[in-house]
Amino acid sequence: DLRAVINGREVAFREGETVLEAARREGVFIETLCEFAEMGHRPGTCRMCLVEVTPVEGDAFVATSCDTVLRAGWRVETKTAKIRRMQKLQLELLMADHCQDCARCSRHGACELQSAGMRLGLRAPARIHFRPKAAERRYDDSRRALVFDGSRCVRCLRCVEACRKVAGQSALTLNGVGTSAAIGFGPVGMKWAESSRCVACGQCTLVCPTGALSEKDQGDVLLDWIEDPAVTTVVQTAPAVRVQLGEAFGLPPGTNVEGRITAALKALGVDFVMDTRWSADVTIMEEGTEVLAKLKADREAGRRGTYFTSCCPGWVNYVELSAPELTPNLSSTRSPQAIFGALSKTYLPQKKGLDAKAIRTIAIMPCTAKKEEAARPTLVREAGVQDTDLVLTTREFAAVLRRAGIDLAQMPEVPYDSPFMSASSGAGALFGATGGVMEAAVRTMRAVTGVDDKTWRPAFEAVRGMDGIKEAEVELPGVGVIRIAVVHGLANVKTVVEAVKRGESRWDFVEVMACPGGCVGGGGAGRGQRTPRAALPSRLQGIWKIDAEAPIRASHENPDVRRLYEDFLGEPGSHLAHDLLHCEYRD
Ligand code: HC0
Numbered sequence: 001d002l003r004a005v006i007n008g009r010e011v012a013f014r015e016g017e018t019v020l021e022a023a024r025r026e027g028v029f030i031e032t033l034c035e036f037a038e039m040g041h042r043p044g045t046c047r048m049c050l051v052e053v054t055p056v057e058g059d060a061f062v063a064t065s066c067d068t069v070l071r072a073g074w075r076v077e078t079k080t081a082k083i084r085r086m087q088k089l090q091l092e093l094l095m096a097d098h099c100q101d102c103a104r105c106s107r108h109g110a111c112e113l114q115s116a117g118m119r120l121g122l123r124a125p126a127r128i129h130f131r132p133k134a135a136e137r138r139y140d141d142s143r144r145a146l147v148f149d150g151s152r153c154v155r156c157l158r159c160v161e162a163c164r165k166v167a168g169q170s171a172l173t174l175n176g177v178g179t180s181a182a183i184g185f186g187p188v189g190m191k192w193a194e195s196s197r198c199v200a201c202g203q204c205t206l207v208c209p210t211g212a213l214s215e216k217d218q219g220d221v222l223l224d225w226i227e228d229p230a231v232t233t234v235v236q237t238a239p240a241v242r243v244q245l246g247e248a249f250g251l252p253p254g255t256n257v258e259g260r261i262t263a264a265l266k267a268l269g270v271d272f273v274m275d276t277r278w279s280a281d282v283t284i285m286e287e288g289t290e291v292l293a294k295l296k297a298d299r300e301a302g303r304r305g306t307y308f309t310s311c312c313p314g315w316v317n318y319v320e321l322s323a324p325e326l327t328p329n330l331s332s333t334r335s336p337q338a339i340f341g342a343l344s345k346t347y348l349p350q351k352k353g354l355d356a357k358a359i360r361t362i363a364i365m366p367c368t369a370k371k372e373e374a375a376r377p378t379l380v381r382e383a384g385v386q387d388t389d390l391v392l393t394t395r396e397f398a399a400v401l402r403r404a405g406i407d408l409a410q411m412p413e414v415p416y417d418s419p420f421m422s423a424s425s426g427a428g429a430l431f432g433a434t435g436g437v438m439e440a441a442v443r444t445m446r447a448v449t450g451v452d453d454k455t456w457r458p459a460f461e462a463v464r465g466m467d468g469i470k471e472a473e474v475e476l477p478g479v480g481v482i483r484i485a486v487v488h489g490l491a492n493v494k495t496v497v498e499a500v501k502r503g504e505s506r507w508d509f510v511e512v513m514a515c516p517g518g519c520v521g522g523g524g525a526g527r528g529q530r531t532p533r534a535a536l537p538s539r540l541q542g543i544w545k546i547d548a549e550a551p552i553r554a555s556h557e558n559p560d561v562r563r564l565y566e567d568f569l570g571e572p573g574s575h576l577a578h579d580l581l582h583c584e585y586r587d
């Protein structure tokens with residue numbers, strides 16, 4: 001039985017536990033900045049987590065608690081005058097070499113550095129004897145979705161760790177040493193947009209403690225269009241946003257704020273508010289038909305092809321950059337965001353007698369990579385005009401609401417506008433959760449091959465949950481038993497990709513979502529909390545609840561989707577459907 005004393009109180013601890021871990025378990029707060037428990041990241045470089053230790057034998061010493069293993073009999077003090085002075089000095093030195101312009105920072109008010117400064121009582125600037133380098137650190141806005149502001153970087157290396165462990169990409173690197181150390185995107189001087197590894201998933205922005213890594217803030221564009229009487233604004237809201245956005249307004253993770261989002265958008269003055277779940281149902285009609293035809297053809301020819309979902313732009317970027325030989329295996333069906341964009345510029349104006357040129361389509365997404373997807377050349381109908389004109393992340397949208405003085409928590413619940421692009425199924429909601437695109441596709445693929453799954457719960461519970469790779473078998477009459485897999489967190493995809501490249505794949509159909517948990521864990525989610533993963537189970541439960549309570553559970557039963565085919569597209573896979581709802585990838 002191991003025992004030590006922290007701030008005068010005896011505590012039991014486990015072999016190998018750090019001082020910080022034991023202290024946190026006992027409810028003792030220790031200031032930290034670089035450490036990030038969920039990733040096991042404890043470089044001990046920011047020196048905020050200092051404590052004084054008196055060992056059983058030998059002299060007392062000061063240690064960084066995040067990377068010091070606790071020993072039996074130690075007496076640990078976390079709040080002595082000496083410790084507080086050392087922490088304050090350390091923070092003053094960090095601040096002295098940090099951009100001082102907080103008001104213009106994307107993290108103003110939700111910055112971990114700022115919060116530490118407030119807790120430690122920083123007042124006067126430090127008297128420093130070195131030349132600050134903050135202003136010389138690079139500013140890189142070469143990517144469409146993301147910005148790096150080196151003057152705000154504290155070199156905690158959390159982003160480097162997230163890129164390596166969560167995205168599996170190692171696109172972010174630490175270049176240089178000492179006070180010249182800086183985050184880079186490969187070899188020194190390489191621009192972010194030139195990176196051959198970054199997939200724009202934005203997981204780095206979720207862990208950055210300051211405003212060094214952010215999405216490009218485009219909230220004002222939405223407000224400008226709303227104000228312009230010549231513009232018709234059409235907003236789509238993604239499945240995952242409704243279980244994330246409440247967190248920014250004090251509601252528990254997983255609270256479904258779908259109706260309140262619609263009310264807020266209407267209060268802002270948006271003309272049409274519709275649901276990406278609707279176009280997710282359209283995606284299933286196209287992708288289900290496409291994949292079923294490919295599987296049938298393969299079985300008849302006695303070969304195995306492995307087909308991949310393509311609605312996650314992080315994953316599509318990965319294939320194009322790192323596994324181009326798999327490009328033909330990606331479903332050609334566009335993502336729900338892109339399908340909505342195309343139909344909002346064709347079907348909607350035709351049905352409502354609107355001027356297509358006056359329409360601006362805005363997507364509210366949990367995702368930074370969706371900003372880059374919207375600008376793909378294959379999703380731009382005429383030169384310079386994107387099908388989806390603007391993508392705002394969940395946190396940009398939260399900022400827009402604050403700018404307008406709207407408290408989402410206080411909004412009433414309002415239904416979506418229903419110009420035939422809003423009805424949606426539980427399957428469409430599932431898209432926001434890992435395994436959901438697969439579950440939605442299988443529901444419809446089984447139904448069209450003649451299985452009546454009354455409960456919509458075929459025997460593949462296994463594709464729900466948080467394992468990095470999940471597998472199951474599904475019976476499809478006329479095709480046979482198919483093997484499906486679901487991967488989330490790009491770091492987990494390599495096993496599958498390598499097996500397919502070697503011709504040793506055992507899977508027929510694979511869903512890949514770049515972010516942990518799928519879009520509910522997207523890189524555009526709210527931040528400012530130290531535990532982005534902790535919110536995932538509640539957000540997933542929120543999505544599954546929406547499905548369980550939905551009157552329509554499968555995409556092919558959506559009346560607004562049936563109407564789309566009857567009135568406009570004809571059949572899934574028709575010539576027009578191909579033109580508007582499918583695309584090609586770079587190889
Ligand atoms: Fe997703 Fe989507 S489910 S990618 O995560 O497929 O961003 O939520 O909107 O497009 O529907 C994100 C979320 C979407 C799309 C949908 C898909």
Ligand code: SF4
Pocket residue numbers: 200201311312313314315366367368369370513514515518519520521522523524
């Ligand atoms: Fe974007 Fe979702 Fe893919 Fe993450 S999993 S990159 S949020 S589409």
